[in-house]
Amino acid sequence: MKKIISSVLYSLVFLSASAQEVLLKSLDDSIPETVKITGAFKSTRVINAHSVEMLAKHNLDFRIMHRFGFISDGIKQLYGLDAASFRMSFDYGITDNFTLGIGRSTFRKELDLFVKGRVLQQSTGQKNIPVSIVAAAGTMVWTEQSFAAIKPDFSDRSAYYFQLLLGRKFSNRFSFQLSPIVVHSNMPVNVTEDKTIFALGGGGRFKISKRTAITFDYHHPFGKLDSIYTSPLSIGFDIETGGHVFQLQFSNATGMNERAYITQTTGKFFNGDIRFGFNLSRIFKVGKHR
C-alpha cells in the first residue's frame, strides 16, 4: 500500500512539475517574435562595394581606405607600398535604415557623396523575410586641375550610380549578396567608351572565427569600356576589435568609389596585378542616446 501511495504521490508531483514546464513553454510560444537577422557582414562595405549592412541611428563611421601599388612591382617599389592611393569618408546613420556618406579620394581628387537605404531586412519568426534589400545611390566629381585645351565643366567631371543590394546571411558563417550597379559618367575618359555601364557583382563573407572573416567582392562590367580596363576582384580578411574593423585585402582595383572601381580598374588579377590595401573603420556614437 505504501508503495502505491508513494508512487501516486510521485506521479502527481511529476505531473504538476511537467504541467508547469508546459505552461512556461506555452507562454514562451504565445509571442512568436520576429527576430531580425543582423551581422551579415562586419562592415557597411564588403571591400569596395556597399554591403547590405547599415549603420545604426546616430552612428558615425570614419573610414580610411588605402590601396597600394602592384605587389609585382617588386622590392624597388617595396612591393607596391611606395605608391599609395587613399580615400577618407564619413558615413552617418540618420536612421537605422538610412545612411548618408561623403568621401574623398586622392585619385583625381575625387569627391563622392551617397545615400543608402534599407528597404527590407532579413528576419525569422513571425515575419519570415529571406533576404535583405538595400539600395544605394551616389554621385562623384573629379576636382583635380585639368590641363586640357577645353576645360571640362562640373557636369563633365561628374558621374552617378545606382546600386541594388540583395543579400542573405545563410548561416552564422556564410553571407552572400548580389550587387547589380549602373554607373553613368557624363564624360568618360575615352570618348569611345559607353557613358552608361551596367555591372553585375557579388560579394561574400566566410567567418573563420568570431572576429575574423574572409571576404570577396567582384563586379563584371557590361558595355563598352577601353580594353585596358578589367573587372575588379578583391579578396579580403576582416578583423574586428571592438569599435574598429580592419579590412585587409588583395585587389586589382585602385579606385575606392563606384565610378573608379567599376569603370577604371586596370590590373589583371590572375596575371599577378594585385595590390595590397586596407580599410579601417571606426564607429563613433554621435547624438542623443537611444
Add this chain to the structure above:
Amino acid sequence: MKFLTGGILLLLSFINTEAQQKLFTKTGIAVFFSKAPIENIEAKNNKLFSVWDVSSGQIEFSILMKGFAFDKALMQEHFNENYVESDKYPKAFFKGVMENPKNISLDKDGTYLVKVIGMLTLHGITRQITVPAKIEVKNKIISASTTFTLQLAEYKIKIPRIVSDNISKSILINILVPSFQPLTPH
C-alpha cells in the same frame, strides 16, 4: 485502508487546488551592468517571461537574448555575435525553487526576503545558482526583484585580452518583475 486512501486522495486534491495558484509575467525587466576601467556597459530587456507556482515555490524565467537593448548598436551586435552567440543560444532560462514558500502570503501587504536556488542556462551552459530575492505585496500588486553577479568564464563567454579593459569579467544582473498576474489555464 480505504479510509486512508480516501484521506490521501482528499489531501492530494487539496494540494492540487492549491497548486492552481500560479502567477506569470511577460513584462519582467532584466538589466545587466559591466563596470570596467575604460567603459561601463548596460543593457536592458523588458520582455522577461516568468511563471511562479506560489504554493510549491517553483519559479521559472525565460528571456530572448536578442531582446537586450544597448546604448551603442555596435555593442548590441557584438553581444549577440561574439559573446552570447544568440543565433546558437537564443534564450536564457532559469528553473528554480524558493525556500519556505509557505511563509509567503499574497493576500495582505508585506515584504519577504527569500532564497531562490535553481539552474541557470546561459550560452548553452547550465549551472546552479542561489540568489536572494525580494517579494513585495502592496495594494494587491505582487512584485519581485533580485540582484546577483555572474562570472562570464563560468558560462564560457570569453573576453579577448584586447577588450579586457572594456568589459568586466563579472556581470551584475538586476531582475525586476513589476507585477505578477494570475495565470488562468486556457
